[in-house]
Amino acid sequence: KIPLHILCRGGEARGCLDEYCSYTLFPAYAPQTYYPELETLFLKELQAYQPDVIHIWGSEYSHTRAMVNAAEKAGL
16 A cells, blocks of 8 residues: 555644545645745655655645745755
């Protein structure tokens, strides 16, 4: 099985569904406004989880840019 970590808008919680699937919710800020704190949060998540693949849903939203910036900083 392949482990999966999901980052999703909608709050500030984290947890595990089972031994292979975990999640972190991040604040549901206005989707078209860039929030630098998301980049910081995403960088911490990337450093902790160290994914092989990053899939971003919603390329028109600002959280996409925050993830791209965080991934570049993490060397991914």
